[in-house]
Amino acid sequence: GQQVMQIPQYQHVQEGEDFTTYCNSSTTLSNIQWYKQRPGGHPVFLIQLVKSGEVKKQKRLTFQFGEAKKNSSLHITATQTTDVGTYFCAGHSSNTGKLIFGQGTTLQVKP
Amino acid sequence: DTAVSQTPKYLVTQMGNDKSIKCEQNLGHDTMYWYKQDSKKFLKIMFSYNNKELIINETVPNRFSPKSPDKAHLNLHINSLELGDSAVYFCASSQGRYRGFGQGTRLTVV
Structure with missing residues (x-):
C-alpha cells in the first residue's frame, strides 16, 4: 500500500542549531500537509503545500514540496525550546484522495 | 471555544470492559475521523464519516463501532477491551x- 516515510525518527539539537525533517512518498501526492504535536498534546495543522516545487515560510520554518510531488521537507532555523515536539507530514494520495501520515520526527531542543 | 472536543481525556479500564469516547466539533465540517496513536506516535x-455516513473503515476489529448521530458528533464505542487497545485516540474533523x-x-x- 501507499506509504509516507519520514526521517529522522528522532533529532536532538542544541538551542540555536538548525533542524530538518524529510518526508518521502511511494506515490505522487496531490498536496502535502505538516502538523506539529507538542508533548502530551494533539496534532496541530501548520501548513499545506499544493504546487510542484512550492516553498512556503512561517517565521523560522521553511516548507518545501518536491518537483515530482513525492517528497517534502521542513526546515527550522535557529531552533528554540518552544520548537520541541513531533512534526508529522501527511500527504493526500493523487489516486485515492486518502490522507496518509508519516511516522513523525520528534525534535528535542537542549537549552 | 474548543473546535473539536472529545471526552474523556483519560480513561483507565479493565480488560473485557466496554467503553465509549465522545467527540463533537463546532466548525461546521462535513467529515469526521477517528485516529489511533500508538506508543511510537x-x-x-480508523474511521471516517461524511455527513453521518461511514466512508472509511480501515480494517479495524469489529469490537470498535463508531456512531454519528449528526454531522457534528462522532462517538466511538469499544467492546471487550484488550490490552492492545491502549493508545491515544484522536477525533478530527x-x-x-x-x-x-x-x-x-x-x-x-x-
Whole structure:
C-alpha cells in the first residue's frame, strides 16, 4: 500500500542549531500537509503545500514540496525550546484522495 | 471555544470492559475521523464519516463501532477491551483539506 516515510525518527539539537525533517512518498501526492504535536498534546495543522516545487515560510520554518510531488521537507532555523515536539507530514494520495501520515520526527531542543 | 472536543481525556479500564469516547466539533465540517496513536506516535486512521455516513473503515476489529448521530458528533464505542487497545485516540474533523484534531483520549487497558 501507499506509504509516507519520514526521517529522522528522532533529532536532538542544541538551542540555536538548525533542524530538518524529510518526508518521502511511494506515490505522487496531490498536496502535502505538516502538523506539529507538542508533548502530551494533539496534532496541530501548520501548513499545506499544493504546487510542484512550492516553498512556503512561517517565521523560522521553511516548507518545501518536491518537483515530482513525492517528497517534502521542513526546515527550522535557529531552533528554540518552544520548537520541541513531533512534526508529522501527511500527504493526500493523487489516486485515492486518502490522507496518509508519516511516522513523525520528534525534535528535542537542549537549552 | 474548543473546535473539536472529545471526552474523556483519560480513561483507565479493565480488560473485557466496554467503553465509549465522545467527540463533537463546532466548525461546521462535513467529515469526521477517528485516529489511533500508538506508543511510537504513529497516527493511524480508523474511521471516517461524511455527513453521518461511514466512508472509511480501515480494517479495524469489529469490537470498535463508531456512531454519528449528526454531522457534528462522532462517538466511538469499544467492546471487550484488550490490552492492545491502549493508545491515544484522536477525533478530527475536516472541510476541504484543513483537518483539526481534538485533544485526544488516553485509553489505558489494565
